[in-house]
Amino acid sequence: MQLYLPIADIPVNVLLILAMGAAVGFVSGMFGIGGGFLMTPLLIFVGIAPAVSVASVASHIAASSFSGALSYWRRRAIDPALATVLLTGGVVGTALGVWVFTLLRNLGQLDLTISLSYVILLTAVGGLMFWEGLRALLRMRRGDPVSLRRSGSHSWVHGLPLKMRFKRSKIYLSVIPVIAVGLLIGFIGAVMGIGGSFILIPILIYWLRIPTSTVIGTSMVLTLVTMVIATLLHAVTNHLVDAVLALILMVGGVTGAQFGARAGQKIRGEHLRLLLGLLILAVGVRFAVELVIRPEDLFTIRETGGAAP
């Protein structure tokens, strides 16, 4: 079933896009992440321009993180104060990201930047996650107790000024690193077309020592707001958001996520982290290979204006 995408300007198979949305939704529901880092590369692979993919996936992530955030809100697993502070940085970061995105697009280096950042970020995060999961698994085999929060070991982060009490997370923390994290996630999210929760969650847990109970819900709020802003800014500055494409992705994504969440509950946490690490690593390596091997065609063409009717 072919459908013509009005902004991407190509016909696509609706069932294919729907299936892709559902598959990524399944993965995202299973691991509690947005899945943008899988969706954007898949769209590029199908032939949709990288810029359109990044811009359209933003709205897709907004949809899936909103449905997630709502259910976390009902379970009171969101820290509003923490979310607000994260957002202060997130909003600025997103705006900065869209600005850099536009700049790179004009310079003709956008595709390279997207690929490079995927390689660096995904191999690093995926590798770390995989390693952590492997170690946790080995520890479990030996029968050692697993502790996510090592008590007493305060890093320099906890010595920073401007401390604030985050009631629901039961934590007393400086706002500086929180804003910085929000800024970083907002920035890379807008440039790479990802929600960034797969980076945000480890940072919040391991670096800022925020309890796991509020981390996922709160990071979903950040993802939601930054992706809504990214959608708006991409629509205003680059006119690249394909609403039809986004809608198909959303329908597939939110449906797949429900089944993924159910499947995720049946798998042990350590296995889940190991699997997610492997998945992220695989996507990163795929991008790396593409950069290093000689491209099939050394030339590319892009329209720079003048065809408007």
Next chain:
Amino acid sequence: MTRALLIIVALGLGAVAPARAEQLIVSVSNHRVTVTPNYAGEELVLFGAVEKDDKTPPARNNYNLVVTVNGPRADLMTRRKERRFGIWINTDSRQFLQVPSYLSVFSNRPIDAIAPADVQRRQQLGINNVLLTQRVGTDYADVVATDPFRSAFVRLRKEHGLYREETSAVTFLTPTLFRTSIPLPAEVPIGTYDVEIKLFADGALISKAETAFDIVKVGFEQFVANAARNHGFIYGLLTAAMALMSGWAASIVFRRD
């Protein structure tokens, strides 16, 4: 005296009958191609006839035709990747200025067999002779057909079905009645397409005709594309609202608690 009379007669003849003895009558099967949700490419048919009059040399039947279809013009950037620091990145680039986004050339025999090289160039016959202006630094020029950027540009456009050259696509049904099909790929650009039909005999241009057709987005596609371009902010707001709506709907539909 006789000389002056001859000139007057010649002038009079010139006014009554043009120097060309043949006239081309052409038509395309559809002057308005609409891009609908299930649009996946289309094929138009161009029909035409060569109309002779009493000035036509009676034995002339060896007609040759070249049909050139020019899509809407656009600036297209062509970039070349090179290996730097072990990875492949865009280094060199050329901008093609106001070149046809779609270009196809159809003829009934190889262009070289229709007209000599100088006529080919003057009449821009075949993709190799169509003017493709490049910006090289601060200069504006077309280059030789073997230029790496020009040939890569043409090759890439051909791969997408946007440029094509078929030297046996025009068929003469009778010695004066001809047809050719114009294939339009799925990713065809929107706009006005000019069709130029040139008639040759014995290596010389003897007549030409022009026609055109439009490719337009209609209905929903048109609406969405216009909204995105002209009302970016409202469009973005609506897309974001749509995202929130579908997220909310999903959380209601699949609510488990």
